[in-house]
Amino acid sequence: MSRLLLSRALRAACAAVLLGAGPAAADVCAAGADLVVSAADPAPVADGGSTLLNPVVTNAGGTATAVPFTLYVHLPPGVVGTGKSSGATCATLPHGHTVACTVPAGLAPGASVTAEVRISVASGMDHEVLEGNVEAALPDDPTPDNNSRTFKITII
Structure with missing residues (x-):
């Protein structure tokens, strides 16, 4: 289901709850x-x-996640990754530069999921600092600005 359709479905479900339960909901x-x-x-x-x-994803909201969401680890050129997690299903996308971990619906408020991503650096790379990005994609997240984080890979 696309994010737009999922977003509309979540708003419709919330509207139905409001109609049935009143303003307290x-x-x-x-x-x-x-x-x-x-x-x-x-x-x-x-x-x-x-x-x-x-990388860690924490639900800082007031309700559990209503739908599955995905944690993406984006790696720079010359770096590939593989991932695993006890709370998610992880897969390496084609070319190995992105690891996607799908977390099932129901992550409770205050709960976290941690992924373990093994980062492998190609031989012959210069001593440098590269940047990667971790992001979580959840439709209708009220504060999407805290859904991503940049990290640095130091090659020695």
């Missing part, structure tokens, strides 16, 4: 799930080596 629908992404820089890595990135 408005706060529940307004609070919604709010994903917050954090990702500390991984340990420095030698060219041809690998290191781990452990």
Whole structure:
């Protein structure tokens, strides 16, 4: 289902709740799930080596996630990744520069999911600092500005 259709479906479901439960339910629908992404820089890595990135997604909202969402780890050229998580299903997308971890609906308020992404650096890379990005995609997140985080990969 596209994000637009999913967004419309969620608004329609919330409207139905409001009609049936009255004004008190408005706060529940307004609070919604709010994903917050954090990702500390991984340990420095030698060219041809690998290191781990452990991005975390926390639901800082007032309700559980109503639909599945995806955590994406975008890696720069020369770097590929593989991922796993006990709370999500992870897959490496074609070319290896993006790892996508899908988290099922129902992440409770205050709960977190951590992914483990093994980052492998190509041989022969210069000593430099590269940037990657972690983002969570959830339709109707009330504060999308905290849904992504940049991290640095230091090649030694």
